[in-house]
Amino acid sequence: MTTDEGIVYDRSLLGVETDIGTFELTREMLLGFAKSTGETNPRYVGDENGEGDIVAPSTICNVFVSGVSRPDIKLEFGEISFFAGQSIECKAEIRPGDVLSASTKLDNVYAKTGRSGKMVFAVWETHFKNQDDTTVALVTESFVRRNKSR
């Protein structure tokens, strides 16, 4: 059973879109992302010399949602937070030179009790568009906050 009853946070933020910035994707960034994740698919890394047309895996959008400053929801619970889950819908190809703009909103906050006790989840949705106003990715992230293990 999940509920948001009794969770103290700033409910005025629910559903409010906030711009989190624009991100220019260089070829170097795309290749760095591919290298760090051990990618070998020529679609993402080019030919054996790293040349040729490439696209970015849509999961590169995660790099830009990670660590962005979002509005503080003033959640009054827990001592430690973790990334609990994420989904990405890939809507269009992302290429070197694309400039992505992103906006995010708080979609949901709910509590759940597991083996380690009560946890509170905050779910954010982030929408990425390219310079042509085409949606390239929708990212949904879930963060959990809980108390430290004793």
Place this chain on the structure above:
Amino acid sequence: MSKNLYFEDVDIGDEIGPITRSVSDDDVIQFVSIREKKVAPSRFTSKEFANSEGLPEAIVPGPMNIALMSQVLTDWSETVCLLKIDVVFRQTVPHNKELTFSGIVTDKDETGESTKIECDVVMENSDGVKLVIGTGIIALPNKS
């Protein structure tokens, strides 16, 4: 990697992978540095920082894990088009430990309206403990 996998070639229950690899400290620093010009100590890059947060060791960032999970699907064939991936982080993922990624086909659009295929994907440690689980939706081309 299969070069030419088509929708007609795939059946429910087909296995994807496995891929075995580890994520080094340098891999994580390179990943983090795509966004941060100067990489600050964090639970992802510093054991000491991770310890201060109650973690036994530095961990792989969640966004990096989802990138690794999606590769199970995109490395299956050059013809795979990833439409969606949804993951749940069940446990933290350590650096420098063997990780196995695999998938299985769970559903296939037989209506003729699309060439979408659904798959379960999982990341396990060397003890077979599931660290990250998820589902993916991909599309493959038709032969015709």
